[in-house]
Amino acid sequence: MATFWRFYGFSFIFTLICLALGVWYGWSSTNSIPGTLSLLWIVVVLSVLEVSLSFDNAVVNASVLKEMDEVWQRRFLTWGIAFAVFGMRIVFPLAVVAIAAGLGPIETVNLSLNDPREYERIVSSAHVGIAGFGGAFLAMVGLKFFFDLDKEIHWISIIEKNLARFAALPAAEIALLLLVMWGISTTLEPADALTFLVAGILGLVTFIAVEGVNAILEMKEQAAKLQGAVVRSGLGGFLYLNVLDASFSFDGVIGAFALSNNMIVIALGLSIGAMFVRSMTIHLVRQGTLAAYRFLEHGAFWAIIVLGAIMLMSAKVHIPETITGLIGAILIGLSFWWSVRYNRRHPEASVLPAD
Secondary structure, three states: HEEEEEEEHHHHHHHHHHHHHHHHHHHHHHHHHHHHHHHHHHHHHHHHHHHHHHHHHHHHHHHHHHHOOHHHHHHHHHHHHHHHHHHHHHHHHHHHHHHHOOOOOHHHHHHHHHHHHHHHHHHHHOOOHHHHHHHHHHHHHHHHHOOOOOOOHHHHHHHHHHHHHHHHOHHHHHHHHHHHHHHHHHHOOHHHHHHHHHHHHHHHHHHHHHHHHHHHHHHHHHHHOOOOOOOOOOOHHHHHHHHHEEEEEEEEHHHHHHHHOOOHHHHHHHHHHHHHHHHHHHHHHHHHHHHHHHOHHHHHHHHHHHHHHHHOOOOOOOOOOHHHHHHHHHHHHHHHHHHHHHHHHOOHHHHHOOO
């Protein structure tokens, strides 16, 4: 119990604060107990939905976070949550509406509070661009994991070994992604196709830029280490993780409108989920779960590729978030079961580090 509270205590405190705010807002806006309870129920459902759809996010975050020192791990949990909560769950939808409708910040906030249906309509109308950007970034995250010449562990060997071999071709994964984006764009109306391609290219460029910043910082750290300096690494990974988390958030923010078009309700519900995903990430890192279950990362990265593909395809066809989450859960569940089976056959590989 002490271990559980150590990892998730702050998330539970954060949850209580958000629920208290939900009660206050519900009573202020409805002046009734049933209305307040109904609003609070939506907040709870949104938070559970966010956690259930984001386990692959936690696993991938953990794969990056394990390379960072404890200082940057704590900063990801504290500073990063400000970006995840206020940036992606509040500022991002407002920015989309402000740009799409040509409104100022104050008018946009007023619109979200006083005319939530119009606010939802404007956010949803920007879905093609969001799908292109987020889908391209997530697809590159997943493809990069498998297009790796140095990769020695393979889960779905018949596919993963061949993808690793193709990594010898420079930028093979970028070429594959561009072909997929072009194929999807041919099914869209000309205006939407242009928006989709531009957004997708920007998502690709963002991925390359973040990877570039990370590589530069790593080279500087290595040079400093060679000169005997003590290096506290993590800035590049911190930036990468926040962009990655933002990409995961795009579809969740849009999908949340299926349950509510109230900006405050959505922000409260998704923020609780985002906090628990971060705690889950720290738990995975500190407990050494990724090292103990060798195929768990593979399942998460396959889930990311599927999520990226679904986001790209959603520019043309809507795919319910339930299906997205179910596919991700199945892939991660299978990779976990495969890892357990491997550990039974190779007991020496299943020893967890001491807590």
